[in-house]
Amino acid sequence: MAPITDPLGFAELLRRHRHAARLTLEQLAEASGISVRSLSDMERGRSRGPRHRSVTALADALALDEIAREQLVELARDGRLRDHWTRPTGLSALPRSVDDFTGRAAELAWTNDLVHADDSPGVAGVGLVTGPAGLGKTTFAVRAAHALGPDFPDGVFFLDLFGMSPHPLSVDEALALLLRALGVADQQIPHDVPGRASLYRSLLRDRRVLVVLDDAASEQQIRPLLPAGGEGRALITSRRLLAGLEGVRRLSLEPLPLLEATELLTGIVGERSASDGEPVLTRLAQLCGGLPLALRIIGNRLVSRPGWSAAELAARLANEERRLDQLSAGDLKIANAFRMSYEQLAGSTRRVFRRLALVPGRDFDAALAAVAGGTSVEDAWDALDELVDLGLLQDGTSGRYRFHDLVRLFARDRLQEEDTSAERDTITETVTSWLLRTATTAGRWFDSAYGRPDRPDADLADLSSIEEAEQWLRVNAGNWLGALRHAASSDRHSVVLECAESMDWFSDRWMHAPHWREVFTLGAQAAAALGDLAHHAAQLNYLAWVHLVPPSVPDVALRYAAQALDLATQSGATTQIGWSHQFSGAALRALGRLDEAVASISRGAEIFKAADNIDAYAQSLGTLGDCLRDDGRYAEALEQYVKKRDLAGDEGSGMTPSIAALSLPYALVRIGQCLGLLGRRAEAITTLTEAIALMEPFQLSNYPQARALEVLADVLAEEGRDGESRRAYARAAEVYEATGDAAASSRCRNLATAAPDPPKAD
Known part of the structure; x- marks a missing residue:
């Protein structure tokens, strides 16, 4: 029988590979870029766990095959972990509490309630404190234990379970340590785990003892260490959620405010x-x-x-x-704290974690995680669950996940270390392409030129309704906008233009989103680079619209509209000529040049009507009505608004359903305002109330909704319905605040509280 020998360590294996390659230390140093001194330290065992980057450089210099390379990498990894973990031989007394401990008042109160609560069925008096690396779980538990010490005359004990170690403390070893701390002689400690656990629980039942179980690895490790009722209490800390642990009270630590x-x-x-x-x-x-x-x-x-x-x-x-x-x-390094959690992950989950650093936005779902990780959605869910369990990701509402900022940087660092430049570029392009294709498809749900879009690629997010398309665009705005920036920086002009173009009608539904100026600027630059005059005109028209959204900049809007008109005329883009007149008129109206505004908008309306573009024609009717209303011609303005309402409410008018659904409440708001100005206040209140109700399903918490609420409040006040008026003003103040219009919000809030005779709304 061959003798049993110990497996080679990193130092010996490296030395053998160097000798096999017939290289001196100096030659290997030159080939790998690692100093002779560092190589000497490695071969003498003084550096048992060199960095991954150094090991891969050595493997390349030694021309190792895949199996030999993996063996060398794993031995270095094991060496890094051994260097990090040094286990004491006995149960530690409670560590000292730091003098500058700050905050956590509510959490400390929670621990106080825990130990003083009456016993409950099952495991009583057990608290589990969880949270990611770096949150100070151990420091918090030690602080709490010191504060609670006087309530436990039979002892406060602290046991490090080494949950993040490659070899967590075994249950039998942990029980032996705890029993010794409780005064049991070695010869009286049972040899089997059930016997030790039974004796431990019986001792805790009658003793007022607090046991701090720090850095728990798993439910299996913890369960035998818990008191089973009686006087004993336990406080557990763990990076893992330990979701299977029953009968415990849970506290999730968060970053400090x-x-x-x-x-x-x-x-x-x-x-x-x-x-x-x-x-x-x-x-x-x-x-x-x-x-x-x-x-x-x-x-x-x-x-x-x-x-x-x-x-x-x-x-x-x-x-x-x-x-x-x-x-x-x-010896304090934030990256080391994260690395301990990272080393616990399965290889496939590590890959997903690293590559999620390339997601451009602040949060993501499983579908996007699957694209970034190069895996199925089902496997992405499993990886995300594992990452949340170890605190490397935070899960939020509606299946969204996000990194802590420092953890994202750690993931990016791992990506740089473990993935090649070519792999990183491929992932970035894959994520960018997926986001922009999905965003473009979602945007087309709102465009009359496309109607209901087909799902062009099976791998895209499945958006089967206009509501799902809108939700996806809103929650993923940071992601698709980041992808749009990346594509623009890579001169992918056609892709950028296509995405920006698809956002035209959707932008009306979310007009106060902060990114439209950037989206359409990138679109205009892409069209200019392609030499596409018609699409360049369209993007400039969109920019004119952006500068008309309150708080408006009408002179800038007028300039963009004029540039768009010039390009549209050169290219013969009739629709864009119409829009240029429309936006020029809206800008002239904002500048108080009402006669010019009416003339310009009327020209646009004629172009749209002749082209049978009913969606655009309806918008012109509304803007024309605004000009007439501003000029005090309320009855004429009402006519225009009623025409727009009738088109939007008629399924056979030719309007795109999604645009009609959006246009109808806008028309009703203006009708209600005109009715109020004409003294028909009862009709005005009914119409405005209907408009506001129609806006709610469209998430239209924006300027038009705020204006509708303010106009309704004005009319209610004129009718003497002061209580209803105050409530409408208060709601208007909230919506104005959400749009960033502080002045309007303050005005409505003052009216809601003081309720003076309200001024007429514009």
Whole structure:
């Protein structure tokens, strides 16, 4: 029988590969780009776990095959983990609590309620504190245990379960340590786990003991360590959610609010806070994302280097490419904390995690995660669940996920380290293409030129209704806009133009979204680069519209409309000529040049009617009515609004259904306003109430809805219905505030509280 030998370590394996390649240390150093000294440290075992990048460079220099390369990489990884974990031989006493502990008042109150609560069926008096790396779970649990100590005269014990270690503390070892701490002699400790667990529970039943079980790995590890009622209590911390653990009260730690984060950083830096100044410390706290570990690192760096400038450190942290490197002080490294969680992941989940760093927006769903990760949606769900369980992702409402800012930077760092440049470029292009194709398809749901769009590619998000299309565009705005920017920077002009063009009618439904100016500017630049005069005119017309959305900039809108008219005339784009007249008229109206406005809008209306473009013609009728109303010609204005309402309400008029559904409440608002101005207040109230109700399903929390509410409040006040008027003013103030119109919001809020005789709305 062959003798049993220990497996090779990293140092010996590296030495053998070098000898097999017939290379000296100097030759390998030159081929790999790693210093001779570093190589010598590796081969002598002084550096047991070199960085992944160094190991892959060595594997390339040694021309290792796939199996040998993987073996060398895994041994280095194991070495890094062994270097990180050093396990004590016995049960530790409760660690000291830091003097500058800050905040967490509500959470500390929760622990107090936990230990003083009456026993409940099942496992009683057990609290589970969960949260991602860096949130200070251990520090919090230690602080709570010190505060609760007087309530536990029989002892407060602390046991590190090494849940993030490659080899968590075994259940039998943990029970043995706990039993010794409770005074059981070694010879009296049962040899089997059930016997140890039974003895442990019986001792806790009659003793007022608090056990802090730190860094739990799994439900299986924890269950035998819990008290089963009686006087004993347990407080558990874990990065994992331990969703299968029954009969426990749960507390999920969150990042510190900015005020508390600044207070913690101020406490850490102590006396120098006066010279650093609160604004700089607040900025540093903000860049740390509310993570206590990051704040501790930054505070320690400042304290240990009195000559350093806090403002200069803040400037370094502001650079995302360097932020993780800056969050390091001695043996404290924020990246190491994240890496422990990362190392727990399956290989496929690591790949999804890294590649999610390329998603351009702040959040994403499983469909987009599947595209980025190159996997199925079902497998993406599994990966996302694993990432949430370990605190590497935060899950929100409606199946959306997001990174903490620092975790995103860590994912980006892993991507740079573990994926090639070609792989990163491929993923970026895949994500960009998918987002823009889906956005364009969604936008076309609202465009009369397309009607109900087909789903061109099986891999796109399945948008089977106009409501689903609108929801996708809204929640993914940061993602598809980021993809649009990337495509523009890559000179993919046709793709950019196609996406921007598809947003025309949808932008009316979400007119106060902040990104339309950028979308249509990118569209105009793409059309110009392609030399497409007609589409360039269209994009300039959209920009004219953007500058007419309150708070409007009518002179800029007029300039864009004039440029669009010139290009549309050169190219013979009749529809865009009509829109140029329409937007010029709207801008002239805003500038008070009503006669010119009426003439321009009328020319546009004639062009649209002749071209049988009923959607555009209806919009012209509404704008023409606005001009007449501004001129005090209320009856004539009412005629135009009624025409628009009738077209929108007639299924046989030729209007696109989605555009008609949007146009109808707008027309009703103007009709109601005119009725009020003509003294027909009862009809006005009925019409305005109908308009506001029609706006609700379309998520039209924007300027038209706010104006409708304000006009309704005016008319109600004139009718003496003061209570209803105040409520309408209050709601109008809320919607105005959501659009960013602070002046209008303040005006309506004052009217809601003071209820004076209201002024006439414009």
